Amino acid sequence: MSTSAHYAVGIDLGTTNSVLSYVDLQEAEQAALHVLPIPQLFAPGVVDSKPQLPSFLYQAHAAELAPGDRVLPWTAQPPALVGEIARHLGAKSSLRLVSSAKSWLCHAGVDCRSAILPLQAPEEVARISPLQTAMHYLEHLRDAWNAAFPAAPLTGQPLTITVPASFDPAARELTVEAARSVGLGHAVLLEEPQAALYSWIQTCGDWRDQVGVGDVILVVDVGGGTTDLSLIAVSEEDGNLVLQRIAIGDHILLGGDNMDLALAYTLKTRLEAEGRRLENWQVQALTHGCRDAKEKLLADADLNEVPVVVPNRGSQLIGGILRTALTRADLDRVLLDGFFPYLPIDQRPMAQTRAGLTTLSLPYAQDARITCHLAAFLSRQSGATDGSTAQTFARPSAVLLNGGVFKAGMLAERLLDVLNRWLQADGAAEARLLRGADLDLAVARGAAYYGYVRLGHGVRIRGGTAAAYYVGVESAMPAVPGFAPPLQALCIAPFGMEEGDSAALPPYEFGLVVGEPVRFRFFASTTRRDDAVGALLEHWAAGELEELDEIAVTLPVGQHRAGEVVPVNLAATYTEVGTLQMDAIATGGAGRWKVELSVRQQDTAAPV
DSSP: OOTTOOEEEEEEEOSSEEEEEEEETTSOSSOOEEEOOEEEEEETTEEEEESEEEOOEEOOOTTTSOGGGGOBTTBSSOSSEESHHHHHHHHHOGGGEEOOHHHHTTOTTSOTTSOOBSTTOOTTSOOBOHHHHHHHHHHHHHHHHHHHOTTSOGGGSOEEEEEOTTOOHHHHHHHHHHHHHTTOTTOEEEEHHHHHHHHHHHHHSOHHHHOOTTOEEEEEEEOSSOEEEEEEEEEEETTEEEEEEEEEOOOBOOSHHHHHHHHHHHHHHHHHHTTOOOOHHHHHHHHHHHHHHHHHHHHOTTOOEEEEEEEOSOSSSGGGEEEEEEEHHHHIIIIIIHHSOOOOTTOOOOOOOOOSSOOOOOOOOSOOOHHHHHHHHHHHTTTTTTSSSOSSSOOOSEEEEESGGGGSHHHHHHHHHHHHHHHHHTTOOOOEEOOOOOTTTHHHHHHHHHHHHHTTOSOOEEOOOSSEEEEEEEOOOOOBTTBOOOEEEEEEEOTTOOTTOEEEOOSOOEEEEOSSEEEEOEEEESSOOSOOTTOEESOOOTTTOEEOOOEEEEOOOTTSOTTOEEEEEEEEEEOTTSOEEEEEEETTSSOEEEEETTOOSSOOEEEO
C-alpha cells in the first residue's frame, strides 16, 4: 500500500447490502465520513447510482440479456450481474438468484470454494461458490471506487472490511481470501458492532456527553441475515475515556431475511385459504416481494398496505400472476410478536429435534425470538462487566442499535422495553438508547473511520480476540477398551489478544507427528476471560468450551522421516487481519510448522 494514501476506506460487505465509505485524510482533524454512490445496473441497459449495492448475484440465461444490456461505466462485459439488477431479476426468477453468500462463508458443513449456489437450481443454471460470489461484490466495489478516484486506486488506500463479531477464524480467512483475489490483500478486518460504534462516535460528536466511566454499552446489530450482540465497557485511562469490547455473542443466523420469510408465509397462508396453492419457487418470489413491500411500509408511515404480486405459470389467471397485499397490521403482528416478544430473562432459545434427512441449507437459528437470544447472551455473560458471577445477567446501561431492521421504530422501542423490564425486575437502572446512530450506513462509515483511527487519530476501541482459543492435547496412555485417551485443552491465545501480537507458550514440549495424516482439535470460549497463554485445562464445565472444526493435515517432513514424532514448542499469532495461527517449532531448531485456525476444506500446514 502506498505511503502517500489519500483516503481511508471502509467496506461493509453485508448479507443484504454492501456499502463503501471513506475519509479524506487530507482534511482537518475532524475528518468527515463520505459514502460513495455506487454505479450499478438497475435494469437491462440502465445504469444509476445508489449508496448501497444489494448483495445479490443473478445467473442469467445466455439469451436473457443482449450484450449492450450489461454495460457498466468501467466495462462492457462485467463478470457477474450483481446489485440492483440482480435483485430485480431474481424477484421474477428466484431459482437463478444467489443471496446470503456472506452467511455461507461461516457454514462449517459445506466447502465454500465449491459451486453450490443457488441452491435447488435446475441443471441449466450455472452455479457459483460463496467465496466467488463475495469476490464479485468486492470486485464491483473496487471498480466503482477506481472509476470515481482514478488518481487514488483502492489498492493504494488503507482499507477495512467488516465482518460479524461472531465470524469464526475460517470465515474471517475466507473474507481475506476474497479480498486478496481481487487485489485487495492489504485489507484488515473489523467487527461490525465495533464499526457501528465507531460511526456513532464520529457522527454524534458529543459522545462523551452520552456515556461515562462505568457504562456498559450493549450493541445490538440485526442485519439482513445475522444478529450480532456485543458488550463494550467505558473506563478511564490517564483522564481519558477508554472503550473496550468485553463480550460477543454467538453467530446467530437470524435477521431481516427471516422476517421477510415470515411475512411471506403469512401471505402464503392467506392465498392458500383462498384456494391458491403455491409452489416452492413461488414462495421464494413471494419472499422477495415481501422484502420490497416491508421496506416501503417502513419508509412511509402513511402507507397502510403495499400490493405484492407472485408470478404464476398457469394461464387461467389474468396476467399470469397472483395478487395479494402486505399490510401494516401484518408487520406489527408478525415482527413484534414473532421476533421481539416479551419474555423472562431466564428464557432460553428452543432447540427443536431435527429430522434425520434435510435439504442442504444455512444453519439458521431454530428460534426466531431475538429477545430470547438476547436473554441467553446477557445471562451467559453475567461476569463480563465486573468479573464476578454475583449478577444473574450482564446489565448494560446503554444500548446502541444497528441494522436496517431497527428503521422500524416499533422494533427498537420493543427491544428497549423488553431489556428495561429485565433490568427493573433485577433492581437495576434502566438502559438508555444512544441517539444519533445511522442504521443503514453505520458499519461502512465506522470501518472508514477505523482506518483513520489506525493512523493515530480519534478514539480506538480495544478489541482483540473475541474468545480465548485452545488446542487439544491428547494424553499418552495404554489402550483401554471403550475409553478414548484423556484430552486436555491448552490455551494458545487468551481473550482479548490484540491483532498483530504473538504469544510464546511456556516451555512445554509436545510431540508433533509429521509425514502422515493427523488431526488438530481446537476449542474456543467466550466466557473464560482469565485463562492465560499456556493454561492447561484438564476439566471444564459444560458450555464453557466450544469445539471448532478440526483440522486434518499431513505435515511436511522437512528434514525428518514420515511418521516421526518431532519434539516441538508452540507459539501463537493473532494476525492483523483477525485470523489465528499456531506455530510448532522444533526444539532443536530443525523445523517450524504453521497451522492456521482458518481452513475448513483441504486443510494444509506448511513449513516456515
